[in-house]
Amino acid sequence: MKNYKIIISGPVGAGKSTAVRALSDIDVVDTDEIASDETKIMKANTTVAMDYGVLNISDNERVHLYGTPGQERFDFMWDILSQGGLGLVLLVSNAYPDPFDDIRSFLQAFGEFIGKTSVVIGITKTDEKASPSIDDYHTELGDLIRQIPVFEVDARDRVDLVMLVEALLLSLEPE
Amino acid sequence: MMREPAKIKVISLSGWREEKLKSFFQLECDGAYEIISEQADLLIADLDNFQDHAQLTAFTDKHPDLPTILVSFDTEFTRAPQLSNVSLLKKPYQLNEIKKLLASMLGAPENQEAVTATMALAESAGTRAADVAALAEAAADLAAIESTEARAAAEEAEAAVASVVRESVEVAAAASIEGSNVAKETADVVIAAKIAAAATAAASVEADEAEAAVAASEIASESAAAAAEVTESRIEVFSETVESSLKYKSPYPYKRADVDLSDPKEVEKLRYDSSKFLYGYLAKIAIQDDGEELVGLTIDKAVFIFSSDKKTVKINLSDSKLYALSSVPIYDESANISSRLVPWGTIVGKEYPIKELLWDTAIWAARCRLELATDLNKPVALARWPNMTRLRNFPHAAQVAALWVKQPTSLIDTASVLDIPQRDVFSFYVATQAIGESYYVADTTKPASVTKRKKSGLFSRILEHLKGTDETDEEL
Numbered sequence: 262m263k264n265y266k267i268i269i270s271g272p273v274g275a276g277k278s279t280a281v282r283a284l285s286d287i288d289v290v291d292t293d294e295i296a297s298d299e300t301k302i303m304k305a306n307t308t309v310a311m312d313y314g315v316l317n318i319s320d321n322e323r324v325h326l327y328g329t330p331g332q333e334r335f336d337f338m339w340d341i342l343s344q345g346g347l348g349l350v351l352l353v354s355n356a357y358p359d360p361f362d363d364i365r366s367f368l369q370a371f372g373e374f375i376g377k378t379s380v381v382i383g384i385t386k387t388d389e390k391a392s393p394s395i396d397d398y399h400t401e402l403g404d405l406i407r408q409i410p411v412f413e414v415d416a417r418d419r420v421d422l423v424m425l426v427e428a429l430l431l432s433l434e435p436e
Numbered sequence: 437m438m439r440e441p442a443k444i445k446v447i448s449l450s451g452w453r454e455e456k457l458k459s460f461f462q463l464e465c466d467g468a469y470e471i472i473s474e475q476a477d478l479l480i481a482d483l484d485n486f487q488d489h490a491q492l493t494a495f496t497d498k499h500p501d502l503p504t505i506l507v508s509f510d511t512e513f514t515r516a517p518q519l520s521n522v523s524l525l526k527k528p529y530q531l532n533e534i535k536k537l538l539a540s541m542l543g544a545p546e547n548q549e550a551v552t553a554t555m556a557l558a559e560s561a562g563t564r565a566a567d568v569a570a571l572a573e574a575a576a577d578l579a580a581i582e583s584t585e586a587r588a589a590a591e592e593a594e595a596a597v598a599s600v601v602r603e604s605v606e607v608a609a610a611a612s613i614e615g616s617n618v619a620k621e622t623a624d625v626v627i628a629a630k631i632a633a634a635a636t637a638a639a640s641v642e643a644d645e646a647e648a649a650v651a652a653s654e655i656a657s658e659s660a661a662a663a664a665e666v667t668e669s670r671i672e673v674f675s676e677t678v679e680s681s682l683k684y685k686s687p688y689p690y691k692r693a694d695v696d697l698s699d700p701k702e703v704e705k706l707r708y709d710s711s712k713f714l715y716g717y718l719a720k721i722a723i724q725d726d727g728e729e730l731v732g733l734t735i736d737k738a739v740f741i742f743s744s745d746k747k748t749v750k751i752n753l754s755d756s757k758l759y760a761l762s763s764v765p766i767y768d769e770s771a772n773i774s775s776r777l778v779p780w781g782t783i784v785g786k787e788y789p790i791k792e793l794l795w796d797t798a799i800w801a802a803r804c805r806l807e808l809a810t811d812l813n814k815p816v817a818l819a820r821w822p823n824m825t826r827l828r829n830f831p832h833a834a835q836v837a838a839l840w841v842k843q844p845t846s847l848i849d850t851a852s853v854l855d856i857p858q859r860d861v862f863s864f865y866v867a868t869q870a871i872g873e874s875y876y877v878a879d880t881t882k883p884a885s886v887t888k889r890k891k892s893g894l895f896s897r898i899l900e901h902l903k904g905t906d907e908t909d910e911e912l
């Protein structure tokens with residue numbers, strides 16, 4: 262069995278659990294812990310541990326989906342997660358105060374993993390807050406995201422997520 | 437001495453087509469034929485009019501040996517009755533083709549003037565009419581494609597029903613053997629049955645659509661022939677036609693075949709002038725500085741109001757009307773650009789983000805062709821990935837994006853490197869030009885040698901898995 266991994270990360274409430282659930286073939290394994298006070302304030306009943314889903318591609322190929330909040334105390338896991346990694350799906354909520362900064366810090370935190378694989382960015386909740394626009398992200402972040410697919414997505418909409426995964430795979434250098 | 441006119445019976449030809457045929461017989465065939473209902477020498481019948489099909493078969497059963505011309509959009513002529521002397525004519529056809537068939541089936545009339553009726557008519561009405569005729573024919577093509585697709589879908593749906601039924605039988609059998617699993621399997625059978633019922637419903641909807649699409653073809657081809665007598669107002673009729681009958685389902689219905697791009701004549705045929713289309717008018721307004729004023733564009737009854745930041749446009753058209761209006765050339769007299777002083781909030785209309793509007797209208801104007809200034813050999817780069825989830829997706833768009841973001845590549849090379857149809861490369865270029873996200877780079881950055889990219893089996897398997905098996909066309 263060949264195992265591949267796609268990591269879905271981003272700030273609390275950006276839509277990671279929703280995305281894993283929408284893509285996975287199996288019922289998502291919920292490993293929610295009791296949220297810290299801080300995250301409780303941001304969103305009730307959120308993931309602080311990990312979401313797990315799977316795509317059964319063929320008899321001997323499987324893609325594992327890991328949703329990780331990327332909080333610092335989970336630093337130690339990223340090494341394990343990145344073995345067989347195809348790339349990172351970074352979800353960022355447009356409704357949060359500083360999504361530009363969220364992108365900067367997550368791209369930096371996952372820098373090594375992204376260097377070996379690839380990354381796409383999904384901007385969620387643009388229906389709740391339309392600004393900043395995708396154009397604003399490019400203006401603000403410039404070269405940092407120039408070659409990265411940055412799409413508006415609704416984590417509840419599977420079509421959006423599939424487009425994001427397609428761009429992730431296409432962004433990987435072909436073998 | 438004049439010969440008696442040959443007697444032609446018609447069944448199912450629309451009134452308009454029959455009128456046209458009548459005057460064609462008189463004016464262009466020197467009265468060699470006349471339309472008559474009794475004791476005909478030859479029958480002309482349209483297979484696409486489902487209501488009259490029984491009347492047709494009743495007649496042909498009685499007269500199986502009467503020379504007959506059958507016309508249809510169906511290239512297989514599946515509904516054609518068995519006849520001993522029959523000619524099949526695909527729609528849209530030219531009246532001259534009918535004339536030729538009549539001559540060969542009934543013997544040539546005495547006065548044989550080879551008048552190409554359609555051309556004569558088009559000439560007299562001028563190039564404008566010819567333009568519209570071509571477009572209406574294109575619409576007929578689209579409608580015909582729609583109809584074929586709908587039929588294919590209906591067949592697929594039927595196959596799906598069959599296979600679901602088979603599966604549920606198997607599940608049921610398994611259930612009866614494995615006593616312990618009976619409860620669960622039964623639930624599966626119920627689900628399978630539900631799916632089967634849904635699939636049946638879908639099949640019948642698709643079948644209805646097939647019929648509607650055939651009707652659409654009919655109307656569209658009529659507008660093609662009628663175009664010779666028409667001026668601008670036809671554009672509106674044309675969009676009505678598409679609106680009312682062509683189910684707006686596939687906004688990217690293009691099947692344009694690859695051509696030899698090293699042949700300048702072939703390339704020339706692909707050129708079009710985008711400034712003549714709705715896209716051209718919108719693009720012009722989008723870049724001009726109008727200060728704080730809202731700017732409006734009207735084309736006949738269609739209204740486009742730009743917000744003062746030019747990021748949003750309010751439109752009073754349905755998607756299908758917008759599609760139709762985008763596909764035909766607009767003539768300056770019908771387009772009107774003006775400033776509006778009404779507050780933005782009071783304007784009623786569908787809001788279209790400017791990039792989505794320019795992307796769509798550019799693709800629909802181009803119909804997989806090339807703008808006049810497009811250079812096929814200069815490497816093209818993308819400033820960044822377009823916002824693909826909100827822009828209309830079409831085949832291979834993401835693949836071209838991935839390539840151009842990393843490796844500027846000419847249009848010619850892109851099609852061969854990715855091994856994809858030229859039409860999709862052209863569309864992606866036109867669309868990204870429209871939103872200002874692609875540009876030429878200096879020739880020097882062109883890769884020394886372009887090798888075909890290896891397709892990754894794993895990646896395409898993942899995408900097939902995510903999209904479902906019906907989209908295996910999307911290769912990596």
Ligand SMILES: Nc1nc2c(ncn2[C@@H]2O[C@H](COP(=O)(O)OP(=O)(O)O)[C@@H](O)[C@H]2O)c(=O)[nH]1
Pocket residue numbers: 271272273274275276277278279280304307308385386387388389414415416417
């Ligand atoms: N309105 C809106 N809600 C969204 C969108 N994406 C996700 N959500 C909702 O946001 C909430 C948080 O999502 P969740 O997946 O739990 O976030 P996580 O903390 O990253 O795992 C859920 O209620 C989702 O349904 C979006 O694009 N628009």
Ligand SMILES: [Mg+2]
Pocket residue numbers: 274277278279307308309312
């Ligand atoms: Mg979560």
